[in-house]
Amino acid sequence: MNGRKNIAIVGGGLVGCLMGLYLARRGNKISIFERRPDPRIHAVDAGRSINLALSNRGIKSLEEVGLGNIVRETAIPMNGRMVHDLAGNLTFLPYGKQGQFINSISRGDLNKTLVWAAEKEGIEFFFDHRCIRTDLASSSLSFQTDTITTDQQFDAIVGADGAFSNVRMAMQLTDRFNYEQHYIEHGYKEFHIPAGTSKVLERNALHIWPRESFMLIALPNPDGSFTGTLFFPFEGASSFKSLADPVNFESFFRKSFPDVGDLITDLQEQLKMNPVSSLITIRCFPWSMHNTLLLGDASHAIVPFYGQGMNAGFEDCRILNGLLNKHNDDWGLAIAEFQLFRKPDTDAISHLAMDNFIEMRDLVADKDFQLRKKIESKIHSLYPDQWVPLYSMVTFHEDIRYSEAYRVGQKQKKIMDEVMKIPDIATTWQLLDLQTVLRQIKED
Ligand code: FAD
Numbered sequence: 001m002n003g004r005k006n007i008a009i010v011g012g013g014l015v016g017c018l019m020g021l022y023l024a025r026r027g028n029k030i031s032i033f034e035r036r037p038d039p040r041i042h043a044v045d046a047g048r049s050i051n052l053a054l055s056n057r058g059i060k061s062l063e064e065v066g067l068g069n070i071v072r073e074t075a076i077p078m079n080g081r082m083v084h085d086l087a088g089n090l091t092f093l094p095y096g097k098q099g100q101f102i103n104s105i106s107r108g109d110l111n112k113t114l115v116w117a118a119e120k121e122g123i124e125f126f127f128d129h130r131c132i133r134t135d136l137a138s139s140s141l142s143f144q145t146d147t148i149t150t151d152q153q154f155d156a157i158v159g160a161d162g163a164f165s166n167v168r169m170a171m172q173l174t175d176r177f178n179y180e181q182h183y184i185e186h187g188y189k190e191f192h193i194p195a196g197t198s199k200v201l202e203r204n205a206l207h208i209w210p211r212e213s214f215m216l217i218a219l220p221n222p223d224g225s226f227t228g229t230l231f232f233p234f235e236g237a238s239s240f241k242s243l244a245d246p247v248n249f250e251s252f253f254r255k256s257f258p259d260v261g262d263l264i265t266d267l268q269e270q271l272k273m274n275p276v277s278s279l280i281t282i283r284c285f286p287w288s289m290h291n292t293l294l295l296g297d298a299s300h301a302i303v304p305f306y307g308q309g310m311n312a313g314f315e316d317c318r319i320l321n322g323l324l325n326k327h328n329d330d331w332g333l334a335i336a337e338f339q340l341f342r343k344p345d346t347d348a349i350s351h352l353a354m355d356n357f358i359e360m361r362d363l364v365a366d367k368d369f370q371l372r373k374k375i376e377s378k379i380h381s382l383y384p385d386q387w388v389p390l391y392s393m394v395t396f397h398e399d400i401r402y403s404e405a406y407r408v409g410q411k412q413k414k415i416m417d418e419v420m421k422i423p424d425i426a427t428t429w430q431l432l433d434l435q436t437v438l439r440q441i442k443e444d
Pocket of ligand 1: 010011012013014016033034035051052053130131161162163166229297298304306308309310313
């Protein structure tokens with residue numbers, strides 16, 4: 001199927017809008033159907049990750065469609081993790097080399113920018129349109145609005161309707177569609193930390209309060225406030241369930257995070273009012289049937305601990321666009337190659353995101369872990385082409401596939417496990433024979 005197509009995108013979130021832009025610029029007629037109202041008029045739902053960490057993979061896609069300026073103008077650089085221990089001591093762990101950072105960006109502002117840009121490109125938006133049925137064989141969709149239900153037929157459909165995708169549901173009902181989902185035992189609750197806290201919370205950092213079985217993180221907002229997210233078990237001795245009473249929850253919170261607890265004047269109110277949301281991983285395959293394709297969270301939702309869900313979705317769009325170039329807009333050929341090429345990468349980032357939860361909540365506060373990072377960082381600074389730390393490969397090297405980063409990261413971990421067993425490594429690490437370490441990374 002080549003030539004100008006009439007394409008429906010279900011979901012006007014981050015990925016749907018970006019893919020719409022790419023496809024409209026290829027000369028296609030694009031309609032985006034979104035169940036929510038227009039975000040330019042109504043703010044996004046409270047309690048749903050207000051700001052996001054945007055890194056190189058996502059930025060590269062935004063730059064390709066000419067929206068790199070939103071990053072430069074509105075995002076706040078975060079140079080590393082600021083770890084807060086129970087006593088209020090701070091340890092700063094840089095994310096990469098000097099000049100490497102990730103960006104805190106407002107989900108709402110980014111979404112609005114994408115909607116404006118898409119509209120300018122001639123894309124038609126249908127807000128308050130919930131997709132309730134997809135007929136894969138005829139490429140038709142049914143939508144429900146407040147008043148009516150309509151059916152429409154298209155040349156192709158992109159399901160960018162998020163982790164609980166209705167489009168995917170149609171695929172799930174067919175033969176030989178593989179699907180798995182996993183809820184982790186933690187949920188999350190967001191907090192607003194008001195502006196004026198710059199003495200306690202450094203603006204250009206992602207703050208973490210790792211407490212082993214749970215953690216709090218905070219990302220800066222442009223107005224000087226921070227958005228905090230508590231990742232906490234649903235059930236158990238200290239959990240959303242056991243601390244359902246806001247008074248008990250408040251005293252637990254203040255005890256666990258004393259430095260930040262004092263900054264939130266309406267803590268009890270927020271604990272009571274802000275919703276608890278769950279965290280899910282979804283893997284499925286194939287991503288395409290007939291002329292319908294799943295993209296972004298609809299095909300690969302991941303837990304947020306690597307800050308890569310949106311970045312991966314944006315990378316999907318860029319890679320698909322590249323394959324449409326390669327195959328001269330032959331949708332069938334491009335999609336077939338896209339899903340085979342991309343699936344190992346999204347599986348890899350889904351595993352890495354789970355692993356990073358453990359790193360963030362348990363390890364960042366661990367002295368051995370900090371030493372390990374220091375040694376890796378020294379190797380990288382001396383031999384930048386031969387040893388790139390896993391976090392850097394994922395976050396700063398958009399030219400390295402997630403699956404390759406995962407493979408090399410596993411190898412690095414094995415080598416570093418041995419290095420860390422060397423007696424007195426904490427005092428002798430500066431004398432480490434780095435050539436031997438590097439030789440191992442080259443061996444298969
Ligand atoms: P969504 O953003 O879910 O958008 C889907 C859209 O489809 C929505 O607008 C929805 O209203 C619409 N829709 C759904 N069903 C229908 C229907 N039936 N009909 C019509 N419309 C429909 N990623 C990062 O890269 N960095 C981060 O720091 C980061 N932090 C996160 C923190 C948290 C707490 C969470 C939960 C996620 C985080 N993510 C992060 C992941 C990121 O939010 C997602 O990967 C990203 O939003 C996926 O975009 P999407 O467009 O595929 O899906």
